[in-house]
Amino acid sequence: MLKLSKKADYALMALQYMAMVRSGETSPFNPNRIVNTKEIAEEHHIPLELLAKVLQTLAKFDMVESQNGPKGGYLLAREPREITIAQVLEAIEGPLGIADCYHEKDEHVSCEQIEHCNIRTPLLRVQESIFHLLSSMSIEDMMAEPPLIIVESRKTKGVQL
Amino acid sequence: MLKLSKKADYALMALQYMAMVRSGETSPFNPNRIVNTKEIAEEHHIPLELLAKVLQTLAKFDMVESQNGPKGGYLLAREPREITIAQVLEAIEGPLGIADCYHEKDEHVSCEQIEHCNIRTPLLRVQESIFHLLSSMSIEDMMAEPPLIIVESRKTKGVQL
DNA sequence: GTCAGTCAAGACTAAAATGGTCGGAGATCT
Protein backbone atom coordinates (compact mmCIF):
# COMPACT_ATOMS: atom_id res chain seq x y z
CA MET A 1 0.00 0.00 0.00
CA LEU A 2 1.04 3.51 -0.81
CA LYS A 3 3.89 1.98 -2.70
CA LEU A 4 5.23 4.00 -5.55
CA SER A 5 5.63 2.25 -8.84
CA LYS A 6 8.83 0.98 -10.37
CA LYS A 7 8.66 3.66 -12.98
CA ALA A 8 8.52 6.35 -10.35
CA ASP A 9 11.36 4.66 -8.57
CA TYR A 10 13.42 4.60 -11.73
CA ALA A 11 12.63 8.21 -12.47
CA LEU A 12 13.89 9.31 -9.09
CA MET A 13 17.01 7.23 -9.41
CA ALA A 14 17.75 8.63 -12.82
CA LEU A 15 17.20 12.19 -11.76
CA GLN A 16 19.31 11.81 -8.69
CA TYR A 17 22.07 10.29 -10.78
CA MET A 18 21.94 13.06 -13.30
CA ALA A 19 22.06 15.60 -10.55
CA MET A 20 25.13 13.92 -9.15
CA VAL A 21 26.85 13.81 -12.49
CA ARG A 22 26.01 17.39 -13.14
CA SER A 23 27.43 18.50 -9.85
CA GLY A 24 30.70 16.91 -10.86
CA GLU A 25 30.58 14.34 -8.12
CA THR A 26 31.26 11.43 -10.44
CA SER A 27 33.57 13.06 -12.98
CA PRO A 28 35.01 16.18 -11.44
CA PHE A 29 36.46 17.60 -14.61
CA ASN A 30 33.31 17.24 -16.56
CA PRO A 31 30.24 18.59 -14.89
CA ASN A 32 27.15 19.25 -16.92
CA ARG A 33 27.97 16.39 -19.21
CA ILE A 34 25.24 14.51 -20.94
CA VAL A 35 24.33 11.03 -19.78
CA ASN A 36 22.49 8.60 -21.96
CA THR A 37 19.88 6.06 -21.10
CA LYS A 38 22.20 3.11 -21.27
CA GLU A 39 24.60 4.57 -18.78
CA ILE A 40 21.88 5.13 -16.24
CA ALA A 41 20.33 1.75 -16.86
CA GLU A 42 23.56 -0.13 -16.42
CA GLU A 43 24.58 1.89 -13.44
CA HIS A 44 21.41 1.01 -11.61
CA HIS A 45 20.63 -2.35 -13.16
CA ILE A 46 17.25 -1.44 -14.47
CA PRO A 47 15.75 -2.51 -17.81
CA LEU A 48 16.92 -0.15 -20.50
CA GLU A 49 13.71 0.05 -22.48
CA LEU A 50 11.62 0.87 -19.49
CA LEU A 51 13.95 3.54 -18.30
CA ALA A 52 13.89 5.02 -21.76
CA LYS A 53 10.17 5.45 -21.56
CA VAL A 54 10.42 6.97 -18.14
CA LEU A 55 12.95 9.48 -19.36
CA GLN A 56 10.78 10.34 -22.30
CA THR A 57 7.97 11.13 -19.94
CA LEU A 58 10.24 13.26 -17.83
CA ALA A 59 11.33 15.10 -20.96
CA LYS A 60 7.72 15.80 -21.85
CA PHE A 61 7.29 17.41 -18.47
CA ASP A 62 10.39 19.53 -18.88
CA MET A 63 12.30 17.97 -16.07
CA VAL A 64 15.09 16.78 -18.34
CA GLU A 65 16.23 17.89 -21.76
CA SER A 66 16.95 15.40 -24.47
CA GLN A 67 19.73 15.64 -26.98
CA ASN A 68 19.40 13.51 -30.03
CA GLY A 69 21.96 11.70 -32.11
CA PRO A 70 25.26 10.10 -31.21
CA LYS A 71 26.72 11.33 -27.95
CA GLY A 72 23.24 12.46 -27.19
CA GLY A 73 21.38 11.79 -24.00
CA TYR A 74 19.70 13.66 -21.26
CA LEU A 75 20.53 16.37 -18.83
CA LEU A 76 18.57 18.10 -16.14
CA ALA A 77 16.42 20.92 -17.37
CA ARG A 78 16.28 22.66 -14.02
CA GLU A 79 18.14 23.04 -10.81
CA PRO A 80 17.91 19.90 -8.69
CA ARG A 81 16.32 21.91 -5.94
CA GLU A 82 13.60 23.01 -8.31
CA ILE A 83 12.52 19.45 -9.03
CA THR A 84 10.35 18.16 -6.26
CA ILE A 85 9.39 14.59 -5.65
CA ALA A 86 5.76 15.52 -6.04
CA GLN A 87 6.44 16.83 -9.52
CA VAL A 88 8.25 13.70 -10.54
CA LEU A 89 5.50 11.48 -9.23
CA GLU A 90 2.82 13.47 -10.97
CA ALA A 91 4.72 13.35 -14.21
CA ILE A 92 5.10 9.60 -14.08
CA GLU A 93 1.92 8.47 -12.44
CA GLY A 94 -0.49 11.23 -13.22
CA PRO A 95 -2.05 13.54 -10.68
CA LEU A 96 -1.72 12.05 -7.26
CA GLY A 97 -4.65 11.83 -4.95
CA ILE A 98 -5.26 9.64 -1.98
CA ALA A 99 -8.89 9.05 -2.96
CA ASP A 100 -10.56 9.05 -6.34
CA CYS A 101 -12.96 11.78 -5.46
CA TYR A 102 -10.71 14.78 -5.76
CA HIS A 103 -9.11 15.85 -9.05
CA GLU A 104 -11.34 13.39 -10.90
CA LYS A 105 -11.58 15.60 -13.92
CA ASP A 106 -14.95 15.28 -15.55
CA GLU A 107 -17.16 15.06 -12.47
CA HIS A 108 -18.91 11.95 -13.73
CA VAL A 109 -16.16 9.41 -13.21
CA SER A 110 -16.08 10.27 -9.55
CA CYS A 111 -16.87 8.00 -6.67
CA GLU A 112 -20.21 6.26 -6.40
CA GLN A 113 -20.76 7.08 -2.78
CA ILE A 114 -19.60 10.65 -2.80
CA GLU A 115 -23.07 11.76 -1.76
CA HIS A 116 -23.05 9.69 1.39
CA CYS A 117 -19.37 9.81 2.15
CA ASN A 118 -18.41 10.73 5.65
CA ILE A 119 -14.68 10.58 5.30
CA ARG A 120 -14.07 12.78 2.32
CA THR A 121 -13.23 15.94 4.16
CA PRO A 122 -10.90 14.39 6.69
CA LEU A 123 -9.15 12.43 4.00
CA LEU A 124 -8.59 15.58 2.05
CA ARG A 125 -6.58 16.89 4.94
CA VAL A 126 -4.41 13.81 4.91
CA GLN A 127 -3.89 14.13 1.21
CA GLU A 128 -2.87 17.73 1.51
CA SER A 129 -0.34 16.87 4.15
CA ILE A 130 1.20 14.16 2.04
CA PHE A 131 1.27 16.38 -0.98
CA HIS A 132 2.88 19.11 1.01
CA LEU A 133 5.50 16.72 2.26
CA LEU A 134 6.29 15.47 -1.20
CA SER A 135 6.47 18.97 -2.54
CA SER A 136 8.87 20.03 0.13
CA MET A 137 11.49 17.51 -0.88
CA SER A 138 13.52 17.92 -4.01
CA ILE A 139 16.10 15.99 -5.94
CA GLU A 140 18.72 18.04 -4.21
CA ASP A 141 17.55 16.71 -0.89
CA MET A 142 18.14 13.22 -2.17
CA MET A 143 21.73 13.75 -3.06
CA ALA A 144 23.20 13.14 0.33
CA GLU A 145 23.13 9.42 0.54
CA PRO A 146 26.25 7.68 1.79
CA PRO A 147 26.77 9.99 4.74
CA LEU A 148 23.16 11.16 4.93
CA ILE A 149 23.57 14.67 6.16
CA ILE A 150 20.84 16.20 8.20
CA VAL A 151 18.55 18.00 5.85
CA GLU A 152 16.25 19.07 8.56
CA SER A 153 15.66 22.69 7.82
CA ARG A 154 13.85 22.78 4.52
CA LYS A 155 11.75 19.74 5.07
CA THR A 156 10.79 20.59 8.59
CA LYS A 157 9.69 23.97 7.52
CA GLY A 158 7.44 22.49 4.91
CA VAL A 159 5.55 19.99 6.93
CA GLN A 160 3.38 21.18 9.69
CA LEU A 161 0.03 20.29 8.19
CA MET B 1 -0.73 7.47 -7.61
CA LEU B 2 -0.68 7.01 -3.90
CA LYS B 3 -4.35 6.28 -4.16
CA LEU B 4 -5.77 4.07 -1.50
CA SER B 5 -7.84 1.14 -2.61
CA LYS B 6 -11.58 0.84 -2.51
CA LYS B 7 -11.34 -1.68 0.26
CA ALA B 8 -9.38 0.72 2.40
CA ASP B 9 -11.86 3.39 1.59
CA TYR B 10 -14.73 1.17 2.61
CA ALA B 11 -12.98 0.17 5.79
CA LEU B 12 -12.55 3.76 6.84
CA MET B 13 -16.12 4.59 6.00
CA ALA B 14 -17.41 1.64 7.96
CA LEU B 15 -15.29 2.42 10.97
CA GLN B 16 -16.23 6.04 10.95
CA TYR B 17 -19.88 5.09 10.73
CA MET B 18 -19.58 2.65 13.58
CA ALA B 19 -17.86 5.26 15.65
CA MET B 20 -20.67 7.67 14.96
CA VAL B 21 -23.33 5.16 15.86
CA ARG B 22 -21.52 4.24 18.97
CA SER B 23 -21.25 7.81 20.10
CA GLY B 24 -25.02 8.03 19.84
CA GLU B 25 -24.97 10.56 17.07
CA THR B 26 -27.38 8.62 14.92
CA SER B 27 -29.63 7.07 17.52
CA PRO B 28 -29.25 9.02 20.72
CA PHE B 29 -31.04 6.57 22.94
CA ASN B 30 -29.09 3.63 21.78
CA PRO B 31 -25.35 4.13 21.78
CA ASN B 32 -23.13 1.11 21.59
CA ARG B 33 -25.66 -0.69 19.46
CA ILE B 34 -24.54 -3.29 17.02
CA VAL B 35 -24.61 -2.54 13.34
CA ASN B 36 -24.60 -5.20 10.71
CA THR B 37 -22.97 -5.36 7.34
CA LYS B 38 -26.12 -4.68 5.40
CA GLU B 39 -26.84 -1.50 7.26
CA ILE B 40 -23.42 -0.07 6.52
CA ALA B 41 -23.49 -1.18 2.93
CA GLU B 42 -26.85 0.38 2.23
CA GLU B 43 -26.02 3.52 4.10
CA HIS B 44 -22.96 4.12 1.96
CA HIS B 45 -24.01 2.42 -1.26
CA ILE B 46 -21.17 -0.01 -1.39
CA PRO B 47 -21.39 -3.65 -2.49
CA LEU B 48 -22.43 -5.78 0.41
CA GLU B 49 -20.24 -8.78 -0.28
CA LEU B 50 -17.12 -6.71 -0.59
CA LEU B 51 -17.78 -4.80 2.57
CA ALA B 52 -18.37 -8.09 4.33
CA LYS B 53 -14.91 -9.22 3.46
CA VAL B 54 -13.42 -5.95 4.56
CA LEU B 55 -15.14 -6.21 7.91
CA GLN B 56 -13.93 -9.75 8.32
CA THR B 57 -10.42 -8.54 7.85
CA LEU B 58 -10.91 -5.78 10.35
CA ALA B 59 -12.26 -8.31 12.81
CA LYS B 60 -9.20 -10.44 12.31
CA PHE B 61 -7.06 -7.48 13.26
CA ASP B 62 -9.11 -6.75 16.35
CA MET B 63 -10.40 -3.44 15.23
CA VAL B 64 -14.00 -4.57 15.36
CA GLU B 65 -15.76 -7.33 17.22
CA SER B 66 -18.27 -9.55 15.56
CA GLN B 67 -21.45 -10.85 17.03
CA ASN B 68 -23.10 -13.76 15.33
CA GLY B 69 -26.71 -14.75 14.90
CA PRO B 70 -29.84 -12.70 14.34
CA LYS B 71 -29.44 -9.13 15.51
CA GLY B 72 -25.76 -9.77 15.27
CA GLY B 73 -23.23 -7.55 13.58
CA TYR B 74 -20.14 -5.60 14.42
CA LEU B 75 -19.06 -3.03 16.89
CA LEU B 76 -15.82 -1.24 17.48
CA ALA B 77 -13.35 -3.17 19.54
CA ARG B 78 -11.47 -0.10 20.71
CA GLU B 79 -11.87 3.56 21.31
CA PRO B 80 -12.10 5.47 18.04
CA ARG B 81 -9.08 7.46 19.03
CA GLU B 82 -7.10 4.27 19.42
CA ILE B 83 -7.69 3.25 15.83
CA THR B 84 -5.32 5.09 13.54
CA ILE B 85 -5.59 5.36 9.81
CA ALA B 86 -2.22 3.68 9.50
CA GLN B 87 -3.50 0.65 11.37
CA VAL B 88 -6.55 0.36 9.19
CA LEU B 89 -4.52 0.64 6.04
CA GLU B 90 -2.06 -1.95 7.19
CA ALA B 91 -4.84 -4.32 8.12
CA ILE B 92 -6.48 -4.03 4.74
CA GLU B 93 -3.54 -3.63 2.39
CA GLY B 94 -0.72 -5.22 4.26
CA PRO B 95 2.32 -3.42 5.59
CA LEU B 96 2.63 -0.09 3.91
CA GLY B 97 5.89 1.05 2.47
CA ILE B 98 6.61 3.64 -0.14
CA ALA B 99 9.25 1.46 -1.79
CA ASP B 100 9.57 -2.30 -1.96
CA CYS B 101 12.94 -2.37 -0.32
CA TYR B 102 11.96 -1.90 3.28
CA HIS B 103 9.92 -4.39 5.27
CA GLU B 104 10.29 -6.87 2.40
CA LYS B 105 10.28 -9.83 4.70
CA ASP B 106 12.61 -12.55 3.52
CA GLU B 107 15.45 -10.47 2.14
CA HIS B 108 15.40 -12.24 -1.19
CA VAL B 109 12.25 -10.75 -2.67
CA SER B 110 13.73 -7.31 -2.28
CA CYS B 111 14.59 -4.88 -4.99
CA GLU B 112 16.99 -5.81 -7.79
CA GLN B 113 18.97 -2.62 -7.62
CA ILE B 114 19.20 -2.28 -3.89
CA GLU B 115 22.98 -2.56 -4.12
CA HIS B 116 23.29 0.42 -6.41
CA CYS B 117 20.41 2.45 -5.16
CA ASN B 118 21.07 6.05 -4.39
CA ILE B 119 17.64 7.05 -3.27
CA ARG B 120 16.89 4.47 -0.66
CA THR B 121 17.89 6.46 2.37
CA PRO B 122 16.18 9.68 1.37
CA LEU B 123 13.04 7.82 0.45
CA LEU B 124 13.01 6.16 3.81
CA ARG B 125 12.71 9.56 5.38
CA VAL B 126 9.72 10.33 3.23
CA GLN B 127 8.13 7.07 4.13
CA GLU B 128 8.60 7.66 7.80
CA SER B 129 6.99 11.04 7.53
CA ILE B 130 3.97 9.66 5.75
CA PHE B 131 3.67 6.82 8.20
CA HIS B 132 3.92 9.20 11.07
CA LEU B 133 1.20 11.34 9.58
CA LEU B 134 -1.09 8.38 9.07
CA SER B 135 -0.43 7.17 12.56
CA SER B 136 -1.24 10.52 14.06
CA MET B 137 -4.75 10.53 12.69
CA SER B 138 -7.43 8.32 14.12
CA ILE B 139 -11.02 7.46 13.43
CA GLU B 140 -11.99 9.98 16.03
CA ASP B 141 -10.32 12.68 13.99
CA MET B 142 -12.52 11.72 11.09
CA MET B 143 -15.77 12.13 12.92
CA ALA B 144 -16.17 15.84 12.45
CA GLU B 145 -17.34 16.05 8.90
CA PRO B 146 -20.27 18.34 8.28
CA PRO B 147 -18.86 21.21 10.32
CA LEU B 148 -15.22 20.10 10.08
CA ILE B 149 -13.86 21.33 13.35
CA ILE B 150 -10.25 22.26 13.58
CA VAL B 151 -8.38 19.21 14.72
CA GLU B 152 -5.08 20.94 14.65
CA SER B 153 -3.56 20.00 17.95
CA ARG B 154 -3.03 16.27 17.82
CA LYS B 155 -2.01 16.06 14.23
CA THR B 156 0.29 19.02 14.31
CA LYS B 157 2.09 17.59 17.25
CA GLY B 158 2.64 14.37 15.39
CA VAL B 159 4.11 15.64 12.17
CA GLN B 160 7.37 17.39 12.28
CA LEU B 161 9.41 14.84 10.37
C1' DG C 1 -35.43 -28.04 17.80
C1' DT C 2 -36.13 -25.36 14.06
C1' DC C 3 -35.21 -21.56 11.51
C1' DA C 4 -34.00 -17.22 9.81
C1' DG C 5 -30.42 -13.82 10.15
C1' DT C 6 -25.86 -13.15 10.54
C1' DC C 7 -20.71 -13.76 10.20
C1' DA C 8 -16.72 -16.68 8.09
C1' DA C 9 -14.03 -18.36 4.42
C1' DG C 10 -12.83 -19.46 0.18
C1' DA C 11 -12.97 -19.97 -4.89
C1' DC C 12 -13.86 -17.57 -8.83
C1' DT C 13 -14.17 -13.88 -12.62
C1' DA C 14 -13.63 -9.49 -15.07
C1' DA C 15 -11.31 -5.56 -15.63
C1' DA C 16 -7.64 -2.54 -14.95
C1' DA C 17 -2.95 -1.29 -13.79
C1' DT C 18 1.74 -2.46 -13.92
C1' DG C 19 6.15 -3.96 -15.70
C1' DG C 20 8.43 -4.91 -19.53
C1' DT C 21 9.32 -5.52 -24.84
C1' DC C 22 9.61 -4.44 -29.81
C1' DG C 23 10.38 -2.14 -34.03
C1' DG C 24 10.40 1.67 -36.90
C1' DA C 25 11.02 6.71 -37.53
C1' DG C 26 14.04 10.82 -36.83
C1' DA C 27 18.02 13.21 -35.47
C1' DT C 28 22.92 14.13 -35.45
C1' DC C 29 27.65 13.27 -35.29
C1' DT C 30 31.69 11.57 -37.81
Add this chain to the structure above:
DNA sequence: AGATCTCCGACCATTTTAGTCTTGACTGAC
Protein backbone atom coordinates in the same frame (compact mmCIF):
# COMPACT_ATOMS: atom_id res chain seq x y z
C1' DA D 1 26.34 7.81 -46.06
C1' DG D 2 26.39 5.21 -42.11
C1' DA D 3 26.51 4.40 -37.37
C1' DT D 4 24.50 5.69 -33.21
C1' DC D 5 21.46 7.43 -30.53
C1' DT D 6 16.80 9.26 -28.99
C1' DC D 7 11.74 9.25 -29.84
C1' DC D 8 7.19 7.31 -30.01
C1' DG D 9 3.58 4.32 -30.09
C1' DA D 10 1.99 -0.21 -30.22
C1' DC D 11 2.19 -4.48 -28.01
C1' DC D 12 2.11 -8.29 -24.50
C1' DA D 13 2.42 -10.76 -19.91
C1' DT D 14 1.66 -10.67 -15.21
C1' DT D 15 -0.24 -8.91 -11.19
C1' DT D 16 -3.56 -6.42 -8.61
C1' DT D 17 -8.01 -4.84 -7.80
C1' DA D 18 -12.96 -4.96 -7.47
C1' DG D 19 -16.62 -7.57 -7.23
C1' DT D 20 -19.45 -12.03 -7.14
C1' DC D 21 -20.87 -16.50 -5.62
C1' DT D 22 -21.13 -20.62 -2.83
C1' DT D 23 -20.87 -23.04 1.21
C1' DG D 24 -20.74 -23.50 6.02
C1' DA D 25 -21.03 -22.40 10.82
C1' DC D 26 -22.94 -19.81 14.69
C1' DT D 27 -26.59 -17.65 17.43
C1' DG D 28 -30.94 -16.04 19.28
C1' DA D 29 -35.92 -16.06 19.00
C1' DC D 30 -39.90 -18.62 18.48
